[in-house]
Amino acid sequence: MADEAPAVGIIMGSQSDWETMRHAAECLDGLGIGYETRIVSAHRTPDRLYAYAKRAAGRGVKVIIAGAGGAAHLPGMTASMTRLPVLGVPVESKALSGMDSLLSIVQMPAGVPVGTLAIGKAGATNAGLMAAAILATHDEALAERLDAWRQRQTDGIADKPE
Ligand code: RP5
Numbered sequence: 001m002a003d004e005a006p007a008v009g010i011i012m013g014s015q016s017d018w019e020t021m022r023h024a025a026e027c028l029d030g031l032g033i034g035y036e037t038r039i040v041s042a043h044r045t046p047d048r049l050y051a052y053a054k055r056a057a058g059r060g061v062k063v064i065i066a067g068a069g070g071a072a073h074l075p076g077m078t079a080s081m082t083r084l085p086v087l088g089v090p091v092e093s094k095a096l097s098g099m100d101s102l103l104s105i106v107q108m109p110a111g112v113p114v115g116t117l118a119i120g121k122a123g124a125t126n127a128g129l130m131a132a133a134i135l136a137t138h139d140e141a142l143a144e145r146l147d148a149w150r151q152r153q154t155d156g157i158a159d160k161p162e
Contacts, residue, residue: 005059006034008131011052013041020091021067023121027128031145033135034050036061042073043069053081063131066114069093072104075114078084085134087127088114111142137154 012021019162021037028035040049047132054149056064066075067089075088098119106116115130117123129146138145 003055003059005056005060005061006036007060007135008033008035009052009056009064010035010037011040011062011064011066012037013039013072013074015039017067017091018067019161020120020124023063024065024067024089024128024131031128031132031142031149032141033132034160040066040074040078040079042068043071044141049077050081053078056082057084060075063087063134065124065131066126067091067127068105069098069101070095070104072101074114075105075116079108079112079114080162084140086114086131088116089123090116090119092120118145121137129147 008014012018019022019088025037038052040052042049061084064078065086065087066140068074069091070093071092072109074087077085079117090098092106093100102119105114108114117126132142132146136146
């Protein structure tokens with residue numbers, strides 16, 4: 001296939017979202033999961049959104065992580081055009097600290113799900129981990145890497161504060 005895709009598509013509404021969404025990418029890097037990154041705006045590049053969402057499954061993408069801020073329609077619109085699991089990351093906005101992003105993403109109508117994560121860096125990181133968990137259900141080697149990642153996290157927590 002000429003346009004074969006990696007397992008995860010990380011899409012975001014603006015270049016300004018990358019500062020948040022790079023944490024999802026770094027998480028996937030650490031777990032050895034392939035991904036692609038695209039700026040796809042629901043409002044500024046609607047045709048790009050349509051093309052990406054419609055073609056993702058056929059290209060081999062397995063999970064989409066979509067981050068956006070403000071009137072954050074990207075995750076929901078993407079989910080409306082693909083059967084792939086879509087993980088939504090509310091990017092922290094200047095005006096409303098990401099509450100607008102969160103509510104825009106989380107309040108989907110029944111029938112079109114978006115798995116919504118926390119606002120900002122924690123949400124982006126957890127979207128990467130959630131994508132890994134989904135992929136690990138059918139990839140034993142990845143499941144072992146994810147278990148090891150969790151164990152390292154546990155081992156890194158001190159018993160007492162210093
Ligand atoms: C949204 O508007 C983007 O997802 C971004 O979070 C927000 C602001 O975009 P810029 O004005 O920084 O490009 O579409």
